[in-house]
Amino acid sequence: MESLDLYARIEPLIGFYEEYDLLYQRYLKLLQPLHVKSILDIGCGRGRFLELLRDEAYEACGIERSASMLKTAQNIGVEVSQKELYEFPKNSFDVAVAIGDVLNYMKKEELREFFLHVKDILKDGGYFIADVNTKEGFEIADGVMLNTLENEVLCIEASFEEEVLKTHIEYFCKDISGYTRESGDILQFFHPKSFFKKLDGFSVIKSYYHSMFSSANEKEIMVFQKR
Structure with missing residues:
Protein backbone atom coordinates (compact mmCIF):
# COMPACT_ATOMS: atom_id res chain seq x y z
CA MET A 1 0.00 0.00 0.00
CA GLU A 2 1.29 3.47 -0.88
CA SER A 3 2.25 5.62 2.09
CA LEU A 4 -0.45 8.19 1.26
CA ASP A 5 -3.21 5.60 1.44
CA LEU A 6 -1.70 4.09 4.59
CA TYR A 7 -1.77 7.54 6.18
CA ALA A 8 -5.42 7.85 5.14
CA ARG A 9 -6.14 4.60 6.99
CA ILE A 10 -4.47 5.69 10.20
CA GLU A 11 -5.57 9.34 10.21
CA LEU A 28 -10.41 31.56 5.75
CA LYS A 29 -9.47 34.76 7.57
CA LEU A 30 -6.51 35.25 5.24
CA LEU A 31 -8.78 34.86 2.21
CA GLN A 32 -11.38 37.42 3.32
CA PRO A 33 -9.47 40.65 2.55
CA LEU A 34 -8.27 39.33 -0.83
CA HIS A 35 -11.77 39.55 -2.38
CA VAL A 36 -11.29 36.46 -4.53
CA LYS A 37 -13.70 33.91 -5.94
CA SER A 38 -12.05 30.85 -7.52
CA ILE A 39 -9.80 28.65 -5.36
CA LEU A 40 -7.84 25.44 -5.92
CA ASP A 41 -7.00 23.33 -2.85
CA ILE A 42 -3.81 21.38 -3.64
CA GLY A 43 -3.57 18.17 -1.62
CA CYS A 44 -7.10 18.61 -0.29
CA GLY A 45 -7.18 15.33 1.66
CA ALA A 60 -13.57 25.86 -5.08
CA ASN A 75 -18.60 11.28 -0.75
CA ILE A 76 -19.17 14.63 0.98
CA GLY A 77 -20.06 16.25 -2.32
CA VAL A 78 -17.11 18.56 -2.96
CA GLU A 79 -15.44 18.90 -6.36
CA VAL A 80 -12.19 16.96 -6.30
CA SER A 81 -10.05 14.98 -8.73
CA GLN A 82 -6.63 13.39 -9.19
CA LYS A 83 -5.58 15.93 -11.80
CA GLU A 84 -2.04 17.23 -11.91
CA LEU A 85 -1.46 20.99 -11.87
CA TYR A 86 -0.28 21.04 -15.48
CA GLU A 87 -3.65 19.62 -16.59
CA PHE A 88 -5.48 22.83 -15.66
CA PRO A 89 -5.73 25.68 -18.19
CA LYS A 90 -3.48 28.64 -17.52
CA ASN A 91 -4.90 31.55 -15.51
CA SER A 92 -7.68 29.38 -14.03
CA PHE A 93 -7.77 30.48 -10.38
CA ASN A 104 7.35 19.71 3.10
CA TYR A 105 6.84 16.49 1.15
CA MET A 106 8.86 17.90 -1.76
CA LYS A 107 12.59 18.34 -2.16
CA LYS A 108 13.86 21.74 -3.27
CA GLU A 109 14.15 20.83 -6.95
CA GLU A 110 10.59 19.46 -6.87
CA LEU A 111 9.36 22.64 -5.19
CA ARG A 112 10.86 24.84 -7.91
CA GLU A 113 8.95 22.90 -10.56
CA PHE A 114 5.81 22.87 -8.41
CA PHE A 115 5.84 26.66 -8.07
CA LEU A 116 6.17 27.06 -11.84
CA HIS A 117 2.98 25.03 -12.28
CA VAL A 118 1.21 27.02 -9.54
CA LYS A 119 2.20 30.24 -11.29
CA ASP A 120 0.72 28.96 -14.56
CA ILE A 121 -2.71 28.15 -13.13
CA LEU A 122 -3.04 31.46 -11.24
CA LYS A 123 -4.49 34.58 -12.79
CA ASP A 124 -2.30 37.69 -13.01
CA GLY A 125 -1.75 39.02 -9.50
CA GLY A 126 -3.18 35.81 -8.03
CA TYR A 127 -2.27 34.41 -4.62
CA PHE A 128 -0.83 31.18 -3.30
CA ILE A 129 -1.19 30.49 0.44
CA ALA A 130 0.66 27.59 2.04
CA ASP A 131 2.12 26.49 5.35
CA VAL A 132 5.39 24.73 6.08
CA ASN A 133 6.73 23.11 9.21
CA THR A 134 9.35 25.19 10.96
CA LYS A 135 12.51 23.58 12.29
CA GLU A 136 10.96 23.84 15.75
CA GLY A 137 7.89 22.00 14.48
CA PHE A 138 10.01 19.17 13.11
CA GLU A 139 11.95 18.89 16.36
CA ILE A 140 8.67 18.54 18.28
CA ALA A 141 7.58 15.75 15.91
CA ASP A 142 10.75 13.75 16.66
CA GLY A 143 9.81 10.77 18.86
CA VAL A 144 7.47 7.79 19.19
CA MET A 145 3.67 7.64 19.37
CA LEU A 146 1.74 4.49 20.29
CA ASN A 147 -2.05 4.28 20.04
CA THR A 148 -3.86 1.07 20.99
CA LEU A 149 -7.56 0.44 20.44
CA GLU A 150 -9.64 -2.72 20.77
CA ASN A 151 -8.84 -4.03 17.29
CA GLU A 152 -6.10 -1.69 16.09
CA VAL A 153 -2.55 -0.84 17.10
CA LEU A 154 -0.64 2.10 15.65
CA CYS A 155 3.02 2.89 16.22
CA ILE A 156 4.67 5.95 14.66
CA GLU A 157 8.38 6.60 15.05
CA ALA A 158 9.76 9.89 13.73
CA SER A 159 13.37 11.02 13.54
CA PHE A 160 14.52 14.50 12.46
CA GLU A 161 18.11 14.54 11.22
CA GLU A 162 19.96 16.69 8.69
CA GLU A 163 16.80 18.69 7.96
CA VAL A 164 14.78 15.58 7.01
CA LEU A 165 11.96 14.08 9.08
CA LYS A 166 11.64 10.35 8.49
CA THR A 167 8.44 8.86 9.85
CA HIS A 168 8.01 5.08 10.05
CA ILE A 169 4.46 3.75 10.46
CA GLU A 170 3.45 0.32 11.76
CA TYR A 171 -0.28 -0.41 11.71
CA PHE A 172 -1.93 -3.62 12.95
CA CYS A 173 -5.62 -4.38 12.43
CA LYS A 174 -7.40 -7.41 13.90
CA ASP A 175 -9.82 -9.49 11.85
CA ILE A 176 -11.27 -13.01 12.19
CA SER A 177 -7.96 -14.63 11.24
CA GLY A 178 -5.76 -12.51 13.50
CA TYR A 179 -3.82 -9.30 12.96
CA THR A 180 -2.82 -7.91 9.58
CA ARG A 181 0.20 -5.62 9.38
CA GLU A 182 0.85 -2.63 7.16
CA SER A 183 3.93 -0.43 7.27
CA GLY A 184 5.39 2.50 5.40
CA ASP A 185 7.78 5.43 5.52
CA ILE A 186 7.10 9.11 4.93
CA LEU A 187 9.80 11.72 4.30
CA GLN A 188 9.39 15.44 4.91
CA PHE A 189 11.98 18.12 4.23
CA PHE A 190 12.69 21.36 6.09
CA HIS A 191 12.72 24.49 3.90
CA PRO A 192 13.58 27.92 5.36
CA LYS A 193 11.60 31.00 4.35
CA SER A 194 14.72 32.34 2.64
CA PHE A 195 14.35 29.56 0.04
CA PHE A 196 10.80 30.60 -0.83
CA LYS A 197 11.76 34.27 -1.09
CA LYS A 198 14.14 33.41 -3.94
CA LEU A 199 11.61 31.52 -6.08
CA ASP A 200 10.96 32.94 -9.53
CA GLY A 201 7.57 34.43 -10.30
CA PHE A 202 6.36 35.02 -6.73
CA SER A 203 6.76 37.49 -3.90
CA VAL A 204 6.18 36.57 -0.25
CA ILE A 205 3.91 39.43 0.79
CA LYS A 206 2.98 38.20 4.29
CA SER A 207 3.89 35.41 6.68
CA TYR A 208 2.48 34.25 10.00
CA TYR A 209 3.48 31.70 12.61
CA HIS A 210 0.88 29.18 13.71
CA SER A 211 0.83 26.84 16.70
CA MET A 212 -0.88 23.47 16.27
CA PHE A 213 -0.18 21.32 19.33
CA SER A 214 1.85 23.50 21.71
CA SER A 215 2.87 27.08 22.35
CA ALA A 216 5.74 26.71 19.87
CA ASN A 217 5.74 28.22 16.39
CA GLU A 218 5.35 24.87 14.63
CA LYS A 219 4.17 26.20 11.28
CA GLU A 220 4.73 29.24 9.13
CA ILE A 221 1.94 30.30 6.80
CA MET A 222 3.12 32.28 3.78
CA VAL A 223 1.05 34.37 1.39
CA PHE A 224 2.63 34.55 -2.07
CA GLN A 225 1.55 36.82 -4.89
CA LYS A 226 2.20 36.07 -8.54
CA ARG A 227 4.32 38.71 -10.21
Missing part, protein backbone atom coordinates in the same frame (compact mmCIF):
# COMPACT_ATOMS: atom_id res chain seq x y z
CA PRO A 12 -8.67 8.65 12.38
CA LEU A 13 -6.40 7.06 15.00
CA ILE A 14 -4.15 10.12 15.05
CA GLY A 15 -7.00 12.59 15.36
CA PHE A 16 -5.98 16.27 15.33
CA TYR A 17 -9.28 17.23 13.65
CA GLU A 18 -9.87 20.17 15.99
CA GLU A 19 -6.32 21.43 15.48
CA TYR A 20 -6.73 21.33 11.71
CA ASP A 21 -10.11 23.04 11.86
CA LEU A 22 -8.39 25.93 13.65
CA LEU A 23 -5.78 26.01 10.89
CA TYR A 24 -8.55 26.05 8.26
CA GLN A 25 -10.20 28.98 10.03
CA ARG A 26 -6.88 30.82 9.86
CA TYR A 27 -6.83 30.32 6.09
CA ARG A 46 -10.67 14.41 2.86
CA GLY A 47 -12.12 17.68 1.57
CA ARG A 48 -12.82 19.41 4.87
CA PHE A 49 -11.46 22.80 3.76
CA LEU A 50 -13.41 22.53 0.50
CA GLU A 51 -16.56 22.09 2.61
CA LEU A 52 -15.77 25.30 4.48
CA LEU A 53 -15.08 27.15 1.23
CA ARG A 54 -18.41 25.95 -0.15
CA ASP A 55 -20.17 27.24 2.95
CA GLU A 56 -18.57 30.65 2.32
CA ALA A 57 -19.79 30.64 -1.32
CA TYR A 58 -16.36 30.37 -2.93
CA GLU A 59 -15.98 28.55 -6.25
CA CYS A 61 -12.20 22.54 -6.24
CA GLY A 62 -9.40 20.31 -5.02
CA ILE A 63 -6.83 17.80 -6.18
CA GLU A 64 -5.66 14.80 -4.16
CA ARG A 65 -3.32 11.92 -5.04
CA SER A 66 -4.50 9.48 -2.37
CA ALA A 67 -7.30 7.36 -3.84
CA SER A 68 -8.70 6.69 -0.37
CA MET A 69 -8.87 10.36 0.63
CA LEU A 70 -10.21 11.27 -2.81
CA LYS A 71 -13.14 8.90 -2.35
CA THR A 72 -13.91 10.35 1.09
CA ALA A 73 -13.92 13.87 -0.34
CA GLN A 74 -16.18 12.85 -3.21
CA ASP A 94 -7.62 33.58 -8.22
CA VAL A 95 -6.02 31.62 -5.38
CA ALA A 96 -4.38 28.26 -4.74
CA VAL A 97 -3.79 26.85 -1.26
CA ALA A 98 -1.68 23.97 0.06
CA ILE A 99 -2.58 23.21 3.66
CA GLY A 100 -0.92 20.88 6.15
CA ASP A 101 2.74 20.34 5.22
CA VAL A 102 2.10 19.73 1.51
CA LEU A 103 5.26 21.65 0.59
Whole structure:
Protein backbone atom coordinates (compact mmCIF):
# COMPACT_ATOMS: atom_id res chain seq x y z
CA MET A 1 0.00 0.00 0.00
CA GLU A 2 1.29 3.47 -0.88
CA SER A 3 2.25 5.62 2.09
CA LEU A 4 -0.45 8.19 1.26
CA ASP A 5 -3.21 5.60 1.44
CA LEU A 6 -1.70 4.09 4.59
CA TYR A 7 -1.77 7.54 6.18
CA ALA A 8 -5.42 7.85 5.14
CA ARG A 9 -6.14 4.60 6.99
CA ILE A 10 -4.47 5.69 10.20
CA GLU A 11 -5.57 9.34 10.21
CA PRO A 12 -8.67 8.65 12.38
CA LEU A 13 -6.40 7.06 15.00
CA ILE A 14 -4.15 10.12 15.05
CA GLY A 15 -7.00 12.59 15.36
CA PHE A 16 -5.98 16.27 15.33
CA TYR A 17 -9.28 17.23 13.65
CA GLU A 18 -9.87 20.17 15.99
CA GLU A 19 -6.32 21.43 15.48
CA TYR A 20 -6.73 21.33 11.71
CA ASP A 21 -10.11 23.04 11.86
CA LEU A 22 -8.39 25.93 13.65
CA LEU A 23 -5.78 26.01 10.89
CA TYR A 24 -8.55 26.05 8.26
CA GLN A 25 -10.20 28.98 10.03
CA ARG A 26 -6.88 30.82 9.86
CA TYR A 27 -6.83 30.32 6.09
CA LEU A 28 -10.41 31.56 5.75
CA LYS A 29 -9.47 34.76 7.57
CA LEU A 30 -6.51 35.25 5.24
CA LEU A 31 -8.78 34.86 2.21
CA GLN A 32 -11.38 37.42 3.32
CA PRO A 33 -9.47 40.65 2.55
CA LEU A 34 -8.27 39.33 -0.83
CA HIS A 35 -11.77 39.55 -2.38
CA VAL A 36 -11.29 36.46 -4.53
CA LYS A 37 -13.70 33.91 -5.94
CA SER A 38 -12.05 30.85 -7.52
CA ILE A 39 -9.80 28.65 -5.36
CA LEU A 40 -7.84 25.44 -5.92
CA ASP A 41 -7.00 23.33 -2.85
CA ILE A 42 -3.81 21.38 -3.64
CA GLY A 43 -3.57 18.17 -1.62
CA CYS A 44 -7.10 18.61 -0.29
CA GLY A 45 -7.18 15.33 1.66
CA ARG A 46 -10.67 14.41 2.86
CA GLY A 47 -12.12 17.68 1.57
CA ARG A 48 -12.82 19.41 4.87
CA PHE A 49 -11.46 22.80 3.76
CA LEU A 50 -13.41 22.53 0.50
CA GLU A 51 -16.56 22.09 2.61
CA LEU A 52 -15.77 25.30 4.48
CA LEU A 53 -15.08 27.15 1.23
CA ARG A 54 -18.41 25.95 -0.15
CA ASP A 55 -20.17 27.24 2.95
CA GLU A 56 -18.57 30.65 2.32
CA ALA A 57 -19.79 30.64 -1.32
CA TYR A 58 -16.36 30.37 -2.93
CA GLU A 59 -15.98 28.55 -6.25
CA ALA A 60 -13.57 25.86 -5.08
CA CYS A 61 -12.20 22.54 -6.24
CA GLY A 62 -9.40 20.31 -5.02
CA ILE A 63 -6.83 17.80 -6.18
CA GLU A 64 -5.66 14.80 -4.16
CA ARG A 65 -3.32 11.92 -5.04
CA SER A 66 -4.50 9.48 -2.37
CA ALA A 67 -7.30 7.36 -3.84
CA SER A 68 -8.70 6.69 -0.37
CA MET A 69 -8.87 10.36 0.63
CA LEU A 70 -10.21 11.27 -2.81
CA LYS A 71 -13.14 8.90 -2.35
CA THR A 72 -13.91 10.35 1.09
CA ALA A 73 -13.92 13.87 -0.34
CA GLN A 74 -16.18 12.85 -3.21
CA ASN A 75 -18.60 11.28 -0.75
CA ILE A 76 -19.17 14.63 0.98
CA GLY A 77 -20.06 16.25 -2.32
CA VAL A 78 -17.11 18.56 -2.96
CA GLU A 79 -15.44 18.90 -6.36
CA VAL A 80 -12.19 16.96 -6.30
CA SER A 81 -10.05 14.98 -8.73
CA GLN A 82 -6.63 13.39 -9.19
CA LYS A 83 -5.58 15.93 -11.80
CA GLU A 84 -2.04 17.23 -11.91
CA LEU A 85 -1.46 20.99 -11.87
CA TYR A 86 -0.28 21.04 -15.48
CA GLU A 87 -3.65 19.62 -16.59
CA PHE A 88 -5.48 22.83 -15.66
CA PRO A 89 -5.73 25.68 -18.19
CA LYS A 90 -3.48 28.64 -17.52
CA ASN A 91 -4.90 31.55 -15.51
CA SER A 92 -7.68 29.38 -14.03
CA PHE A 93 -7.77 30.48 -10.38
CA ASP A 94 -7.62 33.58 -8.22
CA VAL A 95 -6.02 31.62 -5.38
CA ALA A 96 -4.38 28.26 -4.74
CA VAL A 97 -3.79 26.85 -1.26
CA ALA A 98 -1.68 23.97 0.06
CA ILE A 99 -2.58 23.21 3.66
CA GLY A 100 -0.92 20.88 6.15
CA ASP A 101 2.74 20.34 5.22
CA VAL A 102 2.10 19.73 1.51
CA LEU A 103 5.26 21.65 0.59
CA ASN A 104 7.35 19.71 3.10
CA TYR A 105 6.84 16.49 1.15
CA MET A 106 8.86 17.90 -1.76
CA LYS A 107 12.59 18.34 -2.16
CA LYS A 108 13.86 21.74 -3.27
CA GLU A 109 14.15 20.83 -6.95
CA GLU A 110 10.59 19.46 -6.87
CA LEU A 111 9.36 22.64 -5.19
CA ARG A 112 10.86 24.84 -7.91
CA GLU A 113 8.95 22.90 -10.56
CA PHE A 114 5.81 22.87 -8.41
CA PHE A 115 5.84 26.66 -8.07
CA LEU A 116 6.17 27.06 -11.84
CA HIS A 117 2.98 25.03 -12.28
CA VAL A 118 1.21 27.02 -9.54
CA LYS A 119 2.20 30.24 -11.29
CA ASP A 120 0.72 28.96 -14.56
CA ILE A 121 -2.71 28.15 -13.13
CA LEU A 122 -3.04 31.46 -11.24
CA LYS A 123 -4.49 34.58 -12.79
CA ASP A 124 -2.30 37.69 -13.01
CA GLY A 125 -1.75 39.02 -9.50
CA GLY A 126 -3.18 35.81 -8.03
CA TYR A 127 -2.27 34.41 -4.62
CA PHE A 128 -0.83 31.18 -3.30
CA ILE A 129 -1.19 30.49 0.44
CA ALA A 130 0.66 27.59 2.04
CA ASP A 131 2.12 26.49 5.35
CA VAL A 132 5.39 24.73 6.08
CA ASN A 133 6.73 23.11 9.21
CA THR A 134 9.35 25.19 10.96
CA LYS A 135 12.51 23.58 12.29
CA GLU A 136 10.96 23.84 15.75
CA GLY A 137 7.89 22.00 14.48
CA PHE A 138 10.01 19.17 13.11
CA GLU A 139 11.95 18.89 16.36
CA ILE A 140 8.67 18.54 18.28
CA ALA A 141 7.58 15.75 15.91
CA ASP A 142 10.75 13.75 16.66
CA GLY A 143 9.81 10.77 18.86
CA VAL A 144 7.47 7.79 19.19
CA MET A 145 3.67 7.64 19.37
CA LEU A 146 1.74 4.49 20.29
CA ASN A 147 -2.05 4.28 20.04
CA THR A 148 -3.86 1.07 20.99
CA LEU A 149 -7.56 0.44 20.44
CA GLU A 150 -9.64 -2.72 20.77
CA ASN A 151 -8.84 -4.03 17.29
CA GLU A 152 -6.10 -1.69 16.09
CA VAL A 153 -2.55 -0.84 17.10
CA LEU A 154 -0.64 2.10 15.65
CA CYS A 155 3.02 2.89 16.22
CA ILE A 156 4.67 5.95 14.66
CA GLU A 157 8.38 6.60 15.05
CA ALA A 158 9.76 9.89 13.73
CA SER A 159 13.37 11.02 13.54
CA PHE A 160 14.52 14.50 12.46
CA GLU A 161 18.11 14.54 11.22
CA GLU A 162 19.96 16.69 8.69
CA GLU A 163 16.80 18.69 7.96
CA VAL A 164 14.78 15.58 7.01
CA LEU A 165 11.96 14.08 9.08
CA LYS A 166 11.64 10.35 8.49
CA THR A 167 8.44 8.86 9.85
CA HIS A 168 8.01 5.08 10.05
CA ILE A 169 4.46 3.75 10.46
CA GLU A 170 3.45 0.32 11.76
CA TYR A 171 -0.28 -0.41 11.71
CA PHE A 172 -1.93 -3.62 12.95
CA CYS A 173 -5.62 -4.38 12.43
CA LYS A 174 -7.40 -7.41 13.90
CA ASP A 175 -9.82 -9.49 11.85
CA ILE A 176 -11.27 -13.01 12.19
CA SER A 177 -7.96 -14.63 11.24
CA GLY A 178 -5.76 -12.51 13.50
CA TYR A 179 -3.82 -9.30 12.96
CA THR A 180 -2.82 -7.91 9.58
CA ARG A 181 0.20 -5.62 9.38
CA GLU A 182 0.85 -2.63 7.16
CA SER A 183 3.93 -0.43 7.27
CA GLY A 184 5.39 2.50 5.40
CA ASP A 185 7.78 5.43 5.52
CA ILE A 186 7.10 9.11 4.93
CA LEU A 187 9.80 11.72 4.30
CA GLN A 188 9.39 15.44 4.91
CA PHE A 189 11.98 18.12 4.23
CA PHE A 190 12.69 21.36 6.09
CA HIS A 191 12.72 24.49 3.90
CA PRO A 192 13.58 27.92 5.36
CA LYS A 193 11.60 31.00 4.35
CA SER A 194 14.72 32.34 2.64
CA PHE A 195 14.35 29.56 0.04
CA PHE A 196 10.80 30.60 -0.83
CA LYS A 197 11.76 34.27 -1.09
CA LYS A 198 14.14 33.41 -3.94
CA LEU A 199 11.61 31.52 -6.08
CA ASP A 200 10.96 32.94 -9.53
CA GLY A 201 7.57 34.43 -10.30
CA PHE A 202 6.36 35.02 -6.73
CA SER A 203 6.76 37.49 -3.90
CA VAL A 204 6.18 36.57 -0.25
CA ILE A 205 3.91 39.43 0.79
CA LYS A 206 2.98 38.20 4.29
CA SER A 207 3.89 35.41 6.68
CA TYR A 208 2.48 34.25 10.00
CA TYR A 209 3.48 31.70 12.61
CA HIS A 210 0.88 29.18 13.71
CA SER A 211 0.83 26.84 16.70
CA MET A 212 -0.88 23.47 16.27
CA PHE A 213 -0.18 21.32 19.33
CA SER A 214 1.85 23.50 21.71
CA SER A 215 2.87 27.08 22.35
CA ALA A 216 5.74 26.71 19.87
CA ASN A 217 5.74 28.22 16.39
CA GLU A 218 5.35 24.87 14.63
CA LYS A 219 4.17 26.20 11.28
CA GLU A 220 4.73 29.24 9.13
CA ILE A 221 1.94 30.30 6.80
CA MET A 222 3.12 32.28 3.78
CA VAL A 223 1.05 34.37 1.39
CA PHE A 224 2.63 34.55 -2.07
CA GLN A 225 1.55 36.82 -4.89
CA LYS A 226 2.20 36.07 -8.54
CA ARG A 227 4.32 38.71 -10.21
